[in-house]
């Protein structure tokens with residue numbers, strides 16, 4: 001691998017079939033699939049191959065949540081109990097192992113195994129089909145350039161916030177210790193997962209501030225309500241419809257003092273900003289191909305950038321602004337690579353069939369549209385709700401498990417357009433809903449997909465019965 005890099009670095013101009021800019025999950029998959037199909041492919045990455053997900057996103061956050069999840073699950077089983085509090089040093093050491101201590105040698109090996117050449121540096125478009133790499137060669141793509149530059153965290157313009165060394169997802173997921181008092185700004189997936197992870201790892205005070213009037217504002221309203229109830233029950237304070245108006249730190253290393261627009265004053269040791277993401281397209285040379293820097297790269301259903309003639313520019317993952325999730329970026333990358341390699345594939349999922357799991361306890365799993373989103377699109381839908389906990393499969397997992405399973409039914413078409421499942425440890429149930437939705441399985445046929453006894457999947461039986469099937 002290093003030999004290849006050295007060769008690439010001495011060349012000033014390189015011509016290949018495909019250049020992928022950004023080696024997160026989306027870029028890696030795009031590059032790997034193009035190379036697997038025989039295209040000469042270069043991947044340009046300025047930091048670590050593996051991107052946000054592997055080092056500061058999905059993997060460390062799920063690793064930090066896992067000890068609390070296991071203890072909560074054990075606490076629900078009579079005669080077992082939660083056991084001793086987690087050994088934080090061991091948990092953090094495991095997190096380090098799961099992120100390969102922020103070293104991408106394993107990912108480099110993966111690229112090499114697939115025949116992808118890695119070019120380390122910042123890539124920038126320089127007109128059609130051309131990518132300049134800072135400190136390296138300019139690369140011309142005979143067939144395609146794929147943008148996969150991801151998204152950094154947004155820092156809201158709260159007076160004082162930028163000066164108090166706020167945590168973002170990177171500082172939080174790479175934390176060396178658990179703060180005693182943590183203030184979390186934002187009640188989306190990042191804020192919720194990390195608030196619960198740190199609380200369950202021993203943070204004495206966690207306060208979460210959300211500007212909207214509910215948590216997980218894009219999901220069914222009951223989902224955010226159930227998470228809030230669970231958070232408050234385990235000592236996480238939740239402030240809804242509230243905004244930070246000022247933050248300051250006492251001395252250079254002292255505690256934080258935050259003021260909310262409600263007048264409430266909060267003290268904390270760290271503040272985690274989890275207020276959303278923006279596409280990393282500000283300094284990517286988009287203007288050299290007629291696109292606006294800083295905006296999401298809009299794509300069609302072949303993942304081709306809209307408004308760029310010649311069908312050579314593609315975008316996948318968070319930088320498209322479509323569905324900022326690893327699995328969706330990887331899906332879009334498979335579509336893009338298929339199109340680049342001459343297959344007739346279109347994106348059928350990124351707008352209407354996005355599966356999503358917020359890994360809190362209770363988890364919030366959803367695919368497709370909420371009832372409100374379906375109605376906004378002019379669909380006439382019916383909502384069917386049943387209790388996720390009221391099945392024998394749930395009783396045997398432990399006591400007190402509850403949640404809601406909601407089907408959003410389009411009766412005219414006889415299919416589901418949305419499913420939400422809340423409950424503890426229900427993540428693996430979601431894919432059954434995704435299959436039903438994407439394949440547009442008629443509701444009448446779903447009655448013949450028999451869930452095993454005693455599994456939580458029997459909630460499908462109850463839901464279909466409630467739907468009159």
Ligand SMILES: Cc1cc2nc3c(=O)[nH]c(=O)nc-3n(C[C@H](O)[C@H](O)[C@H](O)COP(=O)(O)OP(=O)(O)OC[C@H]3O[C@@H](n4cnc5c(N)ncnc54)[C@H](O)[C@@H]3O)c2cc1C
Nearest residue numbers: 022024025026046051052057058123150317318324325326
């Ligand atoms: C705390 C947290 C938890 C998350 N948990 C989940 C989860 O459980 N499940 C899930 O599906 N999603 C999760 N996500 C979202 C997920 O991390 C992102 O959707 C995913 O990483 C996006 O992949 P990507 O390849 O588009 O971009 P990224 O992962 O951001 O990768 C982009 C890469 O491009 C590189 N790059 C950028 N610009 C350039 C340039 N000009 N030249 C060269 N290289 C460049 C960057 O260095 C980076 O490596 C989480 C996010 C966060 C913050």
Ligand SMILES: NC(=O)c1ccc[n+]([C@@H]2O[C@H](COP(=O)([O-])OP(=O)(O)OC[C@H]3O[C@@H](n4cnc5c(N)ncnc54)[C@H](O)[C@@H]3O)[C@@H](O)[C@H]2O)c1
Nearest residue numbers: 156186187188189190191210211274275276324357358359
């Ligand atoms: N489990 C998962 O799959 C997972 C986990 C983490 C992140 N992600 C992905 O990453 C994306 C980004 O997550 P996120 O949680 O950072 O963003 P988000 O957009 O989902 O949520 C941000 C929240 O912060 C609130 N907010 C913004 N500015 C605020 C302010 N000044 N004061 C108070 N509240 C404010 C917003 O109302 C919103 O509810 C998500 O959309 C998701 O796709 C996924």
